Amino acid sequence: MSATRSKALNLLPPMAMLAFSIGFLGWAYTYGERAQQMPVLVGWIMSVLCALDVVASSRTRAGNLVRALFAGTRVDRGAVKGTGKPIARSVVSILWPTAFISLVAVFGFLPVIPVYVFLFVVLQGRKSVRQGLAAATFTTALTFVLFKLALGYEVYQGLLFSG
Amino acid sequence: MLESATSALALLFTMEGVLFLGIGVVVGLLFGAIPGLGGTTAIALLIPLTYGMQPETAFTLFGGVMGSVAFGGSISAILLNTPGIPPNAATCFDGFPMAQQGKAGAAIGAAATASSLGGLIGVAILIAVIPIAKEIVLLFGPPEFFALAMLGLGAIALSTGGHFLRGLISGAFGLALAFIGFDAVNGGTRFTGGIEYLFDGIQIVPALTGLFAIAEMINLTTKGGIVASEGRADVKISRVSDGVKAVFRNLPTLLRGSGIGAFIGAVPGVGGTVASFIAYAATVQASKNPESFGKGNILGVIAPESANNAKDGGALIPTLAFGIPGSAEMAIFLGVLVLHGLEPGPLMLLEHEGTVFSLIVALALAAVIASLIGLAVARYLALVTLLDVHILVPAVVSIALVGVFALHSRFGDVVVALVFGVIGYLMMRFDYPRITAVIALVLGELAERSYHQSIMIGDGHITIFFTRWISLGLLLVTVLIVLTPALRLYLNSRRATGVRAR
Missing domain, CATH: 1.20.58 (Methane Monooxygenase Hydroxylase; Chain G, domain 1)
Structure with a gap:
């Protein structure tokens, strides 16, 4: 640089x-x-x-x-911490949750969570499809059981399905 | 007081109390062991789950988390040389060499015992101080609260290491965000841009979830790999009892560490990392064999771990008594109190003594239970740090955001969490301390309300702040804090000039 x-x-x-x-x-x-x-x-x-x-x-x-x-002391600070990190990687890291929330806004949490988790694990993490499926199933099941069944909370259904 | 403590104990020993304390302990151990997560993220994630609970039950859960995070962090510090949370860094110095020498079991046994006893001593100090704190808070009026809020912000900015200037900027940024929404003092709304969602102001839970949980996840995504930077899967744990016995053989080290932890915990902004390092340094200085430290001396585990857990008791003193959080964890905890309809500050101690005691009892028991559970699962807990971030991140993001929505069923909260997640990540990346922003966000309303009330009391004159001795004293200390680095520079320069002249 x-x-x-x-x-x-x-x-x-x-x-x-x-x-x-x-x-x-x-x-x-x-x-x-x-x-x-x-x-x-x-x-x-x-x-x-x-x-x-x-x-x-x-x-x-x-x-x-x-x-x-x-x-409080004489310092000679070099570049601000982090500016050396690739900007593209930071942008991608921010885009993942942004894309997730954008999709949730339309389709709601429960349909989007498995897709998001699967794609993140496979595309971002470069893991196998099997690992992606396992992570997606586990996270969706945990969310459903914890929030919907155990706590009885409303889980956002999205603009498309909320009527 | 005794009655409150007894009823808190009775509540805790119900089926529900034990269950939530246990859940809190397990979550705290897990989040403590995984570097980059910690108690702040754990509490932020758990807040939505407690919305429908009784405050006492919710505090049992959070007491469990706070009491166990430190020990969870010590496990990865000892076994993997990776501190789960920053205060565990001091434990690495001697804990990891012990593990390399095949004494991991003794180190973990010592950490567990020192953590639980340290936690109990911290709580005992908190209980002892509460009656005095009650008397002190009665002397405080709006000018003193305004001055105290400024002091808290200054002290916390100063504690951000070499980032004092940016710490102050973050504090001002947090205050600016706190002004968004309905202005309770003057009526009307401010800085909303006509967005209806913002009329109620920035909601603290989504903001904190974003600043900590989401920001950490974005950061982990950027870093990639596994959570622990130096992962070692071959963790062996044996002869735990040696470590337990070592703590009882070295009670002065335990008491010194706990005392330092409780005292430093009570000072806003100083925090657990400083407490554990000072406890470690004090133990090295007091030792007849200082050169053995850093090579696997068990006292180097006992001192920081006892300080680390004792600091929670100390940190609760300003949080509960004055509504001034001393750390990010306590700032989030203030958000929890508000969510459950309690206003931290003088009235909290006077009117909700029972609730305060349930938290204290939960904290004390959590420290002990966490150590017992931790000893049983330490080996497996350490393996959690070898988890790939690409599995962890989407799961945490999903659960955090569903939880944020569940609180008030408003999609705007989810958007706020994302926005604050991005802000938090950028702050991490560019060295703007998040802690001062969070504490300012929490303190903003108190500061503004106290300021206007003070001006009213003073018939429109700002001199009210300087004519009452407590507020004057607090403001003078604040000025001193802000000038500390410049004074230090001046003294260093004079010393250097003197040396050159000689």
């Missing part, structure tokens, strides 16, 4: 948090005098801290000073 790209990746999370805090602060000012008191206070504090974090994440002299002030 090039030094410039690494620097940019370091700055990305604090910049995103700074954008969030400024957005939050602006939104807080839209409320009445009393209702905005605490959110405005928190918004300002968060914005200042995030700005400091942006500075701390830049590998400059000022950044070193801010890092030292908040760490």
